[in-house]
Amino acid sequence: MTPIRWGILGAAEFARRFMGPAIHAANGAELYALATSSPAKAAGFADFAPGITVHDSYDALLADPAVDAVYIPLPNHLHVDWSLKALAAGKPVLCEKPMGLAAADYDRLIAARDAAGLLAAEAFMIVHHPQFIRARALVQQGAIGRLTHVDGTFTYNNAADPTNIRNRPETAGGALRDIGVYPFGAARFVSGQDPVSISHADLRLENDVDVFAQVAARFPDFTCTALVSMRMHPRQQMTFHGDKGILRLTCPFNANIFDMAQLTLETDGSSMITERWPGVNQYSLQVENFGASLRGAAAYPCPLEFSRGTQVMMDMAFAAGAQR
Template sequence: MQDGLRWGVLGAAAFARKTMAPAIHRAERAQFSALATRDRGKAAAFQAFAPGLRLHDSYDDLLTDPEIDAIYIPLPNAMHAEWCERAVRAGKAVLCEKPIALSLAEIDDLIAVRDTTGRFLAEAWMPAHHPQWDRVAQILSDGGIGRLHSVTGVFAFPLRDPANVRNSADLGGGALRDVGVYPIGTFRRATGLEPEVTAAEAVLEQGVDASTWVQARAGDVRFSFYVSMRADLRQEMVFHGSDGSIVVEAPFNPGSYGEAALHWRRAGQDELRIRFPAVDQYKLQVEAVSASLLDGAPFACPLEFSRGTQAVIDAVLRAI
């Protein structure tokens, strides 16, 4: 474990296959070593880029594999808290896909488990590891757009498969739980403020929110955003101040959505477009786990940060 972490993936989810398992495979000081899936047919796509991969037929077998140091969990939302606790109690470091839990109570339980066991446990919220958000936070802190006035955000995508787990109330689906962590979390990370929900409404379908609109405020700063699984693909975060503004063009999924870039407008000065080409935030996230475990470096998205975002999500759910 001193030279790197040996990773196992708990389930052959499409996101793990397309994004996170390849990121583990690319990351320095990380080795994608094992996969747990009952469907050997799904394993073939993982073995295509990791031919030495060990396969386990059950999740429990992966958790007891002595040659695995860290587990990545991409299971449906409603299963996250349970399997996080089981993996940590089995002695593994755990990185769990967002949302790591479905309520503040569940996150509080996970914090207690983490502290009792002394194991690494965190949410896979990748914007924490992208340098564009360090730059936004620095500009705001330096007064680069004057006094912050308002923040707006959107994360929308068209989900056309009715059988997708995001459409299942039993599995913790809905637009807010799936992608609400992004506008809420990036607002909190960039500003250091904690928003209080003042109003929310949603379009509900089969017990989940297909689209949700939220109004919030943090002191004098207004924050509004919407998330949707029924609208055309769009991502954006806008920070508007007394002396300028910042438009984050691809705030959440740079690369697949568009190039990571900030459009910084300043009163009386030339506009700047600050680019972040070829940054792999998923790879950086995996490497951040290694840095935390092997070097003692602070992890940019601890459970306490996830808890703050979950508090806003809980408030929105109460409002709708």
């Protein structure tokens, strides 16, 4: 199998620590190129990918005929434009979430994807992890009976880093855009449903950026609450509560970084089953699934249409929060 040669637009810290190594380790993939004008930042990638080609501009990387696919870890406000440029350059693109800032952005991306006939996707890595594939199967097969309520939490504290792009309005920062997509998308992926309304949205701002968001939503068959914050002690969990059981994911988002990925199913009679995935790298699985789709071997698990649905929920939450 000829490896897919990946190029990365920008030497982001996340790309250096996680996605770059994941591409390098993924089956059927090669971390071939990086676009950065900083030799010091490029050296951090060369440490694990010796011989990596370094371009001094994003345009130069997109013009490189040896690059088969592009990964974009740029700040949020740059995602749409550079994804469109990558598609126009004939490159399939995997872009960090949120790939767009409103549902209309995804309409533009979908149209450009279809016109180019190329794969374009948001890097929503959790749906590639076996814990979420297993959770979806259990819930949709009725393991917890009728799903009644979903609860999700994702928090961390970056108050000490005011220059971080997540704390800046001009880079489209904020807790909802950074981590709200996870409980929102997880609820949608596992249940297979979309929200019909937002019944409550408490958004607390600092410097015009939401640093705390508590959102309650109604889906066709269940209710959902989500709490995300950039000003609280780190915590993450997802709970799916039915009339005959409870399914818990104790490390749903940063598997094997925050903690070990673990699923616990509790049913009538106090029966409890626990499953763990100690060695799974969801970022590498994401790269491998992208490659499989490029080769025509499988449909991509997280198409732009799914990502647009999560953005619709995000737009609803922002609108409800603005009315408070």
